[in-house]
Each structure stands twice: as structure tokens, then as C-alpha cells.
Amino acid sequence: MKRPELVCPAGTPAALRTAVDAGADAVYCGFQNATNARNFPGLNFTPAEMEQGVAYAHARGAKVLLAVNSFPTAGRFDLWREAVDAGARFGVDALIVADIGVAAYAAEAHPDLRLHLSVQAAASSPEAIRYYVREFGVRRVVLPRILTVSEIKDVKKEIPCEIETFIFGNHGLMVEGRCSLTNYVTGLSTNMDGVCSPAAQVHYDKEADGSVATRLGDFTIDRFGAGEQAGYPTICKGRYHAAGREDAYYAFEEPISLNLATLLPQLMAAGVEAFKIEGRQRSRAYVRQVVGAFRGAVDQVLAGEDPELADLVALTEGQKQTQGAAGSKKWR
Amino acid sequence: MTEISHDTPAPRPGLSRLLPPPPLFLLQPVLNRVVHRVARLHPSLFDRLGPHRTARFVIDARGLPFVMLLVPDPDNLVFRALPRNREPQGDARIAGGFFDLLGLVDGESDGDALFFSRDLDITGNTEAVVCLRNALDDVEGSIAEDAAGLFGAPGRAILAALRRTGDRRGGTS
Incomplete structure (x- = not known):
């Protein structure tokens, strides 16, 4: 071999x-x-x-x-x-x-x-x-x-x-090399600027109950309960509310x-x-x-x-x- | 310095300057020597910080009776301990168990893994924190060891004891 x-x-x-x-x-x-x-x-x-x-x-x-x-x-x-x-x-x-x-x-x-x-x-x-x-x-x-x-x-x-x-x-595969989600939200492209979820636009807001909201630009892309495992602050790993779903869910990929x-x-x-x-x-x-x-x-x-x-x-x-x-x- | 007022009223500035709390009073010159030694040994660290070298990082090692303020500006280095009821306003705040934070500056822990497991909390300027993390991680060897070396054999013995305790506890405080 x-x-x-x-x-x-x-x-x-x-x-x-x-x-x-x-x-x-x-x-x-x-x-x-x-x-x-x-x-x-x-x-x-x-x-x-x-x-x-x-x-x-x-x-x-x-x-x-x-x-x-x-x-x-x-x-x-x-x-x-x-x-x-x-x-x-x-x-x-x-x-x-x-x-x-x-x-x-x-x-x-x-x-x-x-x-x-x-x-x-x-x-x-x-x-x-x-x-x-x-x-x-x-x-x-x-x-x-x-x-x-x-x-x-x-x-x-x-x-x-x-x-x-x-x-x-x-x-975080999506269709590799063709992810435009970051570009849509931040104006910067993973593929052309080399930056997925630019850190300057990532914010973590800790709530009094211990949960943490992850924001990318103007969008909240996930919320982790106290003690819940976290993932990268990328749109493709975010949780979202969608029609027909009672709770927020990983619409694209999971962490x-x-x-x-x-x-x-x-x-x-x-x-x-x-x-x-x-x-x-x-x-x-x-x-x-x-x-x-x-x-x-x-x-x-x-x-x-x-x-x-x-x-x-x-x-x-x-x-x-x-x-x-x-x-x-x-x-x- | 702008400070956040918590439950206990902050002492009057004049009084606090004259009579700092004894433990912090003793700690201050130690922190000062540590940060200057690390800066002297690893000047390239500041290049990686780029524009964030003047950022104010509040570091909360949970379990310690104080928080720390770090401004990694080579022209005006600040590494200071402050009582929790006088926590300074920072550009970014990093909170974690003492042994987890020790593991980071010791080159033995992975910041992303601590974040995934929620053992590390980041708020404020995320880019500044990412820069600081990457700059510290590019330091060959262990910053904790560099700091301990400042105090000779006793310093190294204390670090070894802390590492053993951290290993037994599996990180956190």
C-alpha cells in the first residue's frame, strides 16, 4: 500500500x-x-x-x-x-x-x-x-x-x-467555492476576499440567562442556550426560523x-x-x-x-x- | 479610565490610589514585569495584532477575586488587576476558567475548542480577540513559562503545580 x-x-x-x-x-x-x-x-x-x-x-x-x-x-x-x-x-x-x-x-x-x-x-x-x-x-x-x-x-x-x-x-461544505451567503450579509466574499464571517462583523451578546446570541452584521444567526455547545459564527451553521417549523433549526449545515x-x-x-x-x-x-x-x-x-x-x-x-x-x- | 460600577460602590479615586487593596497592590508590579518580559522576548507578537495593539482587553479568569486589563501596545503596555466591582470598560472581554486561560497562554489549549464547549466567553470586538489569540498562539514555547521564568525556580515550581492541578481538573477554574 x-x-x-x-x-x-x-x-x-x-x-x-x-x-x-x-x-x-x-x-x-x-x-x-x-x-x-x-x-x-x-x-x-x-x-x-x-x-x-x-x-x-x-x-x-x-x-x-x-x-x-x-x-x-x-x-x-x-x-x-x-x-x-x-x-x-x-x-x-x-x-x-x-x-x-x-x-x-x-x-x-x-x-x-x-x-x-x-x-x-x-x-x-x-x-x-x-x-x-x-x-x-x-x-x-x-x-x-x-x-x-x-x-x-x-x-x-x-x-x-x-x-x-x-x-x-x-x-461547512455547501457547494464548496461557491458560497455567497457571507457576501450577502457582510459585503465581503469568502471566495474573493478569503474571509468567511469577517470577525469585525461578528458579535456575541451574552444574556442574563447565560444564553449567547451570535450576530453577523445586522443578522442574528444563532442563539445558544446556557451550557449548549457552540459552533462557528457562519451563516451556513446558523439556526433560523422558517415557515412550517416550530423552532429555529439548522437550515443549511450543522456545527x-x-x-x-x-x-x-x-x-x-x-x-x-x-x-x-x-x-x-x-x-x-x-x-x-x-x-x-x-x-x-x-x-x-x-x-x-x-x-x-x-x-x-x-x-x-x-x-x-x-x-x-x-x-x-x-x-x- | 472608565470603569463599570457593579454592586459595591467604587472607592473614591483619591483614596483608591493611596490605599489600593493589599493583594492587588502586591500583584501590580508582578503583572507589570510579566507583560514587559513577554513583550521583550516576543516583539513579533505586536505585528500580528496590527491595529488592535491599542485595544483594551478585559480578562476575567473566573474564580479570581479580580479582573485584568490588558492593552498590548508596545509603546504603552498595560497589564493591570482591578477589583471586580471596578471592572474597566474594554473593547473586548474574555472570560474563562483560570486553568483554561492558563492553557491558552501555555500553548496547551485550543481557543476554538474552549469556545465550542462554552468554557470561553467572548464579547465586544471579536476581531481584536481573534488577533490577540492568533498573536499569542504564534509565540513559540509557552508565555506562561516565560512569565514563570521571571521568578526563577520558585516561579517555575508554582507553574508546574498549577499545570498539575489544571490537568487533574481538566481545565476550567
Whole structure:
């Protein structure tokens, strides 16, 4: 069985070093601007930090994958071009791209640099994936979290590139790369500004009874009772009143995290070349625990042993986990 | 400083300056030394704070008889303890169990997980809190250890004891 690459998140240089030290084969990260889909305040890398991060990872046999995975709008392409060029200059091992213009520029300007297709491109069919491979030389596709293991296996047979699947973390999929809910409420786009629920527009109002109302802009998007588990303040994870429903309910998605730990052997047998852990917005403590747990589990599967899986539920959103579509098409 | 008045009437400003409550009077220089040491050891921390370096963070470690005010401005660092009945007005308020907050500055706890489990309460300027969280998390090693190191072996022994207690309790206060 081929050894899959464990691809781990890093929102800060310290998290990158933590991931590498915890056993990551590759770390993905981005710059402090709209070119990456985790453009959160206080997060991400300056050019100098990226260069140092690449050196740290390479010295320890790990790769760095640069996420340039948002969509430039007219008149702003220079920022994405600079990010691609800086990645090439610093010696990153691959660029993770979603936009065809960014992919075309990278393929033309840096033909020797690997291109990975971001989950933000939402390419889930063999036809879509083959298009990116043919036109831009994409070497790996990060699959959207909408396929069963059996479907992943079928896709793998029909595409000439590697497959990377998410195995742990945030599970706010919607139609990945096409979420416009945040844009509708805040005027900022997840896909084009890299910011989902901009923190400047998130407010928590604690009530006297211990409940907390979550507001995004002018909208109340959820209300947690005292002691009730909470989730991220995103519209897709909010609870709403709707006709025909007595109580507010999760109309789009639930606050829950993906955890495919028990499916690792099947995913490896299906030919998945890389496993991705979500969470660039999370702490070093999260990175250390989750990367360490999956490093051990993957190595045990490779050794023919049953993996001993650490309990990661305390780190999950809403303290709940799911196998999502990988386990069943009825994940909601 | 603007302060929120709670149940107990606040002492007259002049009197409070002359006769601060003994525990806080003793604590103040300690907090001051701690925050300056952390700032000296980790100057890059302020870059991540960006425009929020002048934000006023009220930190409520539940179970302690006081709240803390942090202004992480490298040109005018403030880290001060205030009685609960004189809680200052802040741009953001962070409340959690003492051991959970210790875990955060120790690099051992995940802020999002504490938020999901409702062990951490955030109100006010969320962006400032997110920036502070990310800035602190990028500090290599442990800020708690840096602070404890200021007091030599006794400081490290106290931190070790606190960590053991926190582990036994599984966080919170």
C-alpha cells in the first residue's frame, strides 16, 4: 500500500513548526492577504515568514504547499500573481489554486512548480478534473467533501492525477467555492476576499440567562442556550426560523466536524494519495494533537495494524463529529 | 479610565490610589514585569495584532477575586488587576476558567475548542480577540513559562503545580 501524504494546516509560523514536528508530510499555508481562503485577522505568513517556514520544513523532510486558493476579481490580479511568484521564489513544493486564471498564470510562469487544485474549485467529476489536468497540468485534486469512499474510488480510476481528501476538521461544505451567503450579509466574499464571517462583523451578546446570541452584521444567526455547545459564527451553521417549523433549526449545515479516522484503510485502498487536515485558523495545540493522532493512525494502517485512534471530539465544532458524505449520502 | 460600577460602590479615586487593596497592590508590579518580559522576548507578537495593539482587553479568569486589563501596545503596555466591582470598560472581554486561560497562554489549549464547549466567553470586538489569540498562539514555547521564568525556580515550581492541578481538573477554574 502506497504511503499517503499527511497534509496539515498552519496559520502561523509556530503552527508550521508544530505540524512538521508532529509528523506532517506536508504543511499548507498562505499569505496575509485575500489570495488565500483563510484570510483571517492576525493569521498567516509574511513573505519572510514563508521563506523561513519553507526552509524549516525542507530541513526536516516536509513539504510546504502554498494556498493561493481564492478568486481574483478584475483589477486585482497583481496580488495573486505576486503570491504565485513569491511561492516559486521561496521554493514551495506546490501551489494550491482554485481560479483558472491563477492556474493559467502559474502553469505558464512556473511550469516546473506542481499545481494542486483546491477544494474551492469544487471539481468532483472526472470530466472537471481532467479539464484542469489537461489545461494547466494540475497534479493533484483536493476533492470536495461530497463523495462516498466508493465514489472516490471510481473517480480515481478515471483521472490522471493524485487525489487528496479531507479527513478531519470543519465541515461547512455547501457547494464548496461557491458560497455567497457571507457576501450577502457582510459585503465581503469568502471566495474573493478569503474571509468567511469577517470577525469585525461578528458579535456575541451574552444574556442574563447565560444564553449567547451570535450576530453577523445586522443578522442574528444563532442563539445558544446556557451550557449548549457552540459552533462557528457562519451563516451556513446558523439556526433560523422558517415557515412550517416550530423552532429555529439548522437550515443549511450543522456545527459539526468531519472525522474519517475509521475510514483511513478504505480511503487508502481506494487510492487516495494525500489526507488533509482542516484548521489553519486553529491553535498549535489543535495542530499538535490532531496531526499527532493521524500520524500514528496512518502509520499503523501502513504497518497492517488496527489504528488506535485518539479521541479528538473535544476539538470538534459543536463537540460533534461525522463521517459526512464519505460515510453516507445522508449526512444531513 | 472608565470603569463599570457593579454592586459595591467604587472607592473614591483619591483614596483608591493611596490605599489600593493589599493583594492587588502586591500583584501590580508582578503583572507589570510579566507583560514587559513577554513583550521583550516576543516583539513579533505586536505585528500580528496590527491595529488592535491599542485595544483594551478585559480578562476575567473566573474564580479570581479580580479582573485584568490588558492593552498590548508596545509603546504603552498595560497589564493591570482591578477589583471586580471596578471592572474597566474594554473593547473586548474574555472570560474563562483560570486553568483554561492558563492553557491558552501555555500553548496547551485550543481557543476554538474552549469556545465550542462554552468554557470561553467572548464579547465586544471579536476581531481584536481573534488577533490577540492568533498573536499569542504564534509565540513559540509557552508565555506562561516565560512569565514563570521571571521568578526563577520558585516561579517555575508554582507553574508546574498549577499545570498539575489544571490537568487533574481538566481545565476550567
